Amino acid sequence: MRDKKEKLYISIPISIEEHTVVERYKEVLEYIKKVKSLNKYEIIAPFDIENIEDDLKKDNVHDYAWYMGKDIELLLRCDAILMCKGWHRSNGCNCEHETAKIYNKKIYYQFSYID
Secondary structure, three states, X not given: OOOOOOEEEEEOOOOOOHHHHHHHHHHHHHHHHHOOOOOOOEEEXXXXXXXXXXXXXXXXXXOHHHHHHHHHHHHHOOOEEEEXXXXXXXXXXXXXXXXXXXXXXXXXXXXXXXX
């Protein structure tokens, strides 16, 4: 039987600076490539919610609670979480962080080290 690749959830502040989130996400992906302990994971991000890019262009079709519920669902299917720069200023990221702690997920912090 083939081993299943572990999944890493990306916790990135979105609503704080929505206009820069795509650029910041690209930076995170570049960071992951450089960090040996992270580049082994399959990446899962809030952007993996079905049709989210279309929803954002339409000024959020669903409400905040709906998106947070989907984010937590994605996180619970992952083995680890990466807390991105500025996570501590985001209510959503703080919720994801606490959820990760409760469910004993491995927690990484962006730019805390490079191995």
